[in-house]
Amino acid sequence: MAIIGLSATAATNIRFAVSCLWEVLASVRILRDPRVPAVHRAWAARAALSPETLLWNLIAPSGGYTPDFVTPPPAGLSADLARELAGLRATPAALIREHLDLIGPDLPPPVRELHADPARGLARLADEISSYWAAAIAPDWPRMCALLDAEVQRRARRLAEGGSAALLNDLHPQVSWQAGLLAIDQPHCAAPDVPHGTGLVLIPSVFVWPSVLTVTAGPIPQLAYPARGVATLWERSSRSAEPLVALLGRGRAALLQELVAPLSTTELSRRTGLTPGGVSQHLTTLRAAGLVVTHRQGRSLLNTRTEVAEALLAASS
Secondary structure (H helix, E strand, O other): OEEEEEOHHHHOOOEEOOOHHHHHHHHHHHHHOOOOOHHHHHHHOOOOOOOOOHHHHHOOOOOOOOOHHHOOOOOOOOOOHHHHHHHHHOOOHHHHHHHHHOOOOOOOHHHHHHHHOHHHHHHHHHHHHHHHHHHHHHHHHHHHHHHHHHHHHHHHHHHHHHHHHHHHHOOOOOEEEEOOEEEEOOOOOOOOOEOOOOOOEEEEEOOOOOOOEEEOOOOOOEEEEEOOOHHHOOOOOOOOOHHHHHHHOHHHHHHHHHOOOOEOHHHHHHHHOOOHHHHHHHHHHHHHOOOEEEEEEOOEEEEEEOHHHHHHHHHHO
16 A cells, blocks of 8 residues: 555646546556456457566566566656657666566566666667557557546546545545545556655556556656546447337347447447438437536547446446
């Protein structure tokens, strides 16, 4: 358990960010775990990373320490792998060695090479991350990104409605904030107090589930937490739709079942076989009933199930 002084002033500087490097780190941790969580087995079955790579050896499995320099503070809500890798390549050699020394004296050979020649090692690491991203994450990134965007929208509403305390205390069972103290029940978490200024970066993640991860080195502490809806991200719903069909009609029931992640009208039409016009009409009804909300992401309008819809689906399964 780590206790961080996060004053009310600092809490006003909380911001959200989405990070490609965080998803890389967290997903490699899953692949390194001999017991892949059930929620990610469908993804892990088609993802692969060689144990000979620097990336594999640098990212510790669950419960271990991964050097903080791997995830520099992300810039904002528009995740950009190239930009993040540029920041990673610019990491000072002294900082890399400092973080690697925290692992201990028995470094795996690829990590020893990084310690000996940080510039060359970072170039290798960046290339491996790019290849891994292209094979394991990029095919699913649009869907993942839509889910993360919906999570930020949801949490932003929570912050607007209840303030910092409501946001932080509802973030995850391992996280609480009271009387200016942020408590994080997570190993390898130690951080200086944040009395003012930098605040805290909250990073919703697909692969961090079911725990939380932290980076406390550097000027801005980061807290990565699992986004809602991850459990249904990789597979289409297998719930029996009949009770829902009887209540809502077949078209609206089908739309709700497909909205395991935020989707556009066009994508919903493709998945359900309904015409775009029919989808739009059903969504209008679902929004009026408080079962769906729609928000803009760039040029797209994405539809998301509400908590009321989640409860309805759970009750009808």
